[in-house]
Structures are given as structure tokens and as C-alpha cells.
Amino acid sequence: MTSTVYRSARVAALCVLVTAVSACGLLPRAGPTRNEIFAGSVQREGDAFVVEVNQRVTAATAVVPALGFPPELINAGVADTDVIRPGDRVSFTIYENVTDGLLAGQGSAAAVIEEVEVDGAGFIFIPYAGRIRAAGNTPEALRGVITRNLDEQTPDPQIIVRRTAGDGSTVTVTGVVGGQGVYPIQRPTRTLSAMLAAAGGVTVAPEIAQVTLVRGNHRGTIWFQDLFRDPTVDIALRGGDRILVEEDSRDFTALGATGTQTIVPFESQVISAIEAIASVGGLNPNLADPTGVFVLRNEPEPIARAVLGRDDLIGAQRMVYVLDLTAPTGMFEARDFVIRDGDTVYVTAAPITQWNNAIGALTGTLGAARTVGNTAN
CATH class of the missing domain: 3.10.560.10 (Outer membrane lipoprotein wza domain like)
Structure with a gap:
């Protein structure tokens, strides 16, 4: 009986100690x-x-x-990529209806003029046609101007005009894309999704990619996946646009x-x-x-x-x-x-x-104390 009471007293005392230790933190x-x-x-x-x-x-x-583009960006129409701008490069093939032409030379029926850059004022120079304003014209309109100017020098010239590079209307693409850089807006890359594809696409998981576009005083940010869920946010680009692709920072x-x-x-x-x-x-x-x-x-x-x-x-x-x-x-x-x-x-x-931690702490402490006591004895 005494042994049972003693054991119960020990358990009760241990419980009190565990509770006290736990409560004291x-x-x-x-x-x-x-x-x-x-x-x-x-x-x-x-x-x-x-x-x-x-x-x-x-x-x-x-x-x-809440991500999205303001109306000023969404409502912009698709740019006319055929319009020539300062900085563009234009190439020409000029056929003359004579055996010894002004530009073609002896024994040749055509003259090829490659990569003429439109200067900052919007002009180009063509031999015998003079200094001609190219900016603001389409290749077809420019062909008519050059034809009229050359017609006074050589009979019935036939001219082919090609806009070979659109560097006069470019956007900047930076961030987590395959290739950061400055890209011209051309017929295949007139929209945001097409330009991102031309830049190598995003290099992070599409679910957490955010696309920010800045145009003058207007800016907006969308989820990359929204470009394919909502066609209205696949906006038309303009020269000078800045595109930044970032990973979600949350x-x-x-x-x-x-x-x-x-x-x-x-x-x-x-x-x-x-x-x-x-x-x-x-x-x-x-x-x-x-x-x-x-x-x-x-x-x-x-x-x-x-x-x-x-x-x-x-x-x-x-x-x-x-x-x-x-x-x-x-x-x-x-x-x-x-x-x-x-x-x-x-x-x-x-x-x-917490209970188990308290038990472990107390039993470990008591065990250590018993070992020290035995060593001292």
C-alpha cells in the first residue's frame, strides 16, 4: 500500500513539474x-x-x-508597317529601257541599290533622282516619286522598292526573355505576343511571368498567360515601346x-x-x-x-x-x-x-543529476 502511494505521489509530482516547466516557457x-x-x-x-x-x-x-493595360494602350490600332520612317533602310532595283542606262551601266538592264538608310530628317539620296523625302511614304508611294524624278533622265524607268529593314520603328525588350534587345516592328511582329516570340519567349514558368509595357506616360502590366486567354490585351505596338518581362516577386x-x-x-x-x-x-x-x-x-x-x-x-x-x-x-x-x-x-x-518535450527534458535532467550523484558517491 505504501509503495502504491509513493508511486502515485511521484507521478503527481512529475505532472506538476511538467506543467510548471511548460507554463514557464x-x-x-x-x-x-x-x-x-x-x-x-x-x-x-x-x-x-x-x-x-x-x-x-x-x-x-x-x-x-489586379493587372491590365489602360484603354490608351488597348485601343491603339495596328501600326502600318509599310510606312517608311527615319532610320529605316530601303533597297531599289531600277530597270532602264535603254541599252546604256544612267544607272545600270553598259551591258546591264538593271541597277541595284541596296540598304539606303533614311536619314534623321526623313530623306534619301538616289543618283540622278536627287534628294527625296522617304519618311511618311509607303514603298509604293516612294516608287512613284522616284519614277517621276528619273523619267526626265532616262525613258520609262521601272522601279522596285523594298523596305528591307524597319529600324526606324523599334521596341526594347528586356527581362526574362530568350534574347534581350532592340527589335524592329515589322509585319509579323506588330503585336505584343509576336514581339515576345521574336525575342525568344519567356524563360520562366509562364504561370508566374508578368509583362509590363511602357509607352510615353502610359504603362500597364499583365500576366503572360493572359495574352492567350484574352485577345484584347495582345495590343498593337508602337515605335519606342519598352517591354519588360519579370518573374512574379510575391x-x-x-x-x-x-x-x-x-x-x-x-x-x-x-x-x-x-x-x-x-x-x-x-x-x-x-x-x-x-x-x-x-x-x-x-x-x-x-x-x-x-x-x-x-x-x-x-x-x-x-x-x-x-x-x-x-x-x-x-x-x-x-x-x-x-x-x-x-x-x-x-x-x-x-x-x-510540449508534454513530451517536458517529459524528455525532466527525465534527461533527473538522469544527469543521478549520474553526477553516483559519480560523487
Whole structure:
């Protein structure tokens, strides 16, 4: 009987010690417990709103980056690539109706003049035809001007005009593309998607590629994939446009009882809480408390008001969203809750984990003390 009482007393004493050690926070751990997070809520005079996720909260917080082009870019018509501009290069073949022509020379029926560059003022020089304004004309219109000028020098000249390079109307393509550089706008590359293809395409996953176009005072950014989903954003290009392709820079932080604790870049345009957890190896089966999955963020004032149903909030609010994966709809809520840039996803440790750590710490300490005592004796 005495032995039984003694053993019970020892167990009770050990329980008291474990509870005391755990309560004092003497044990190492990855972060606060579920109860400690709730204790820091505004409802308990803390500084963050703790909100359990449901369908209403999911709908109010489902905000993704709003990307698009302004009307000034979308409504621009396709450029006429046949119009010659300063900086373009034009080639000519001139046939003369005589055996000894002005340009063709003895024994030749035609003269070829290659790659004549249109100067900054828009003019070119053709022997015997003189200085001619080329900029603003199409090759056909320029052919007529040269024909009239040469007709006074040689009978019935026949002229072929070719715009061989369109360097007078170019765009700059930079960023994560196959080939950065300055590209002329030509008939096959008059739209944004065609120009990106000419530059070698994007070199990151298409799901996370963003395309920014700057034209004068107007600029806009779209997802690369939208070029193929929505034809209206495959806008017509203009000379001087600047195109920048970047990888999505958004990320979130995973902490606590997850497979990996790290900063995680977004791998798609929209990431749910369940996908965020899966991307870091899921919950640690030996540590995690599935009732304590938290998403921490600074919520903009309009969204915070919608979530809390209050109109007295001013400025961004600290929000802690709670996901209980053991609830009947918990997995569905986690699947629908959208993670945003800068979020912290934190998974608390299960209470039994703290208990086991306390037991291990105490038994290890007592064992070490017993060894020291035996050595001293």
C-alpha cells in the first residue's frame, strides 16, 4: 500500500513539474501555442484580430493582384508597317529601257541599290533622282516619286522598292526573355505576343511571368498567360515601346510545425492555404496541431472592415486567420482561402508535443543529476 502511494505521489509530482516547466516557457519551441495566439487577440486586449475562417471570410479576402493595360494602350490600332520612317533602310532595283542606262551601266538592264538608310530628317539620296523625302511614304508611294524624278533622265524607268529593314520603328525588350534587345516592328511582329516570340519567349514558368509595357506616360502590366486567354490585351505596338518581362516577386513565409520553414515564392497566380501548406511538405505529423493553422497578415482597411463587419476601423489592421483542418469543412475552407503576398503561414505544435518535450527534458535532467550523484558517491 505504501509503495502504491509513493508511486502515485511521484507521478503527481512529475505532472506538476511538467506543467510548471511548460507554463514557464522554459522548453525550446518553434513559436507561440494556439492558446497564446488567441490570448493576444483584440478581443482579449491584444493587438491583432483573431478570426476563424468561414465562407464569408474567404469571400471577403479573396483578392488577387489586379493587372491590365489602360484603354490608351488597348485601343491603339495596328501600326502600318509599310510606312517608311527615319532610320529605316530601303533597297531599289531600277530597270532602264535603254541599252546604256544612267544607272545600270553598259551591258546591264538593271541597277541595284541596296540598304539606303533614311536619314534623321526623313530623306534619301538616289543618283540622278536627287534628294527625296522617304519618311511618311509607303514603298509604293516612294516608287512613284522616284519614277517621276528619273523619267526626265532616262525613258520609262521601272522601279522596285523594298523596305528591307524597319529600324526606324523599334521596341526594347528586356527581362526574362530568350534574347534581350532592340527589335524592329515589322509585319509579323506588330503585336505584343509576336514581339515576345521574336525575342525568344519567356524563360520562366509562364504561370508566374508578368509583362509590363511602357509607352510615353502610359504603362500597364499583365500576366503572360493572359495574352492567350484574352485577345484584347495582345495590343498593337508602337515605335519606342519598352517591354519588360519579370518573374512574379510575391512570396509567403512558412513557420512552425511544417515540413520546411522557409520563404516560399508563388508558383502560380493564386495559391490557397492548403496549397501553401503542401508546398512546404505539409504538416509535420510528429509535431503539428491541425486545429492550429494560422495565417498572419496586415489587412487593408476596406477588407478588414468587410471581414469584421465594422465601419470604425482606420488604416490597415493586424489579422490572424484561424484554420481548423479537423473541422467538418476545415479542409474546404483551407482549399478556398487565398494566400497573399507577404503572408505568414504558421502551424502550432500539438499540446502533446510540449508534454513530451517536458517529459524528455525532466527525465534527461533527473538522469544527469543521478549520474553526477553516483559519480560523487
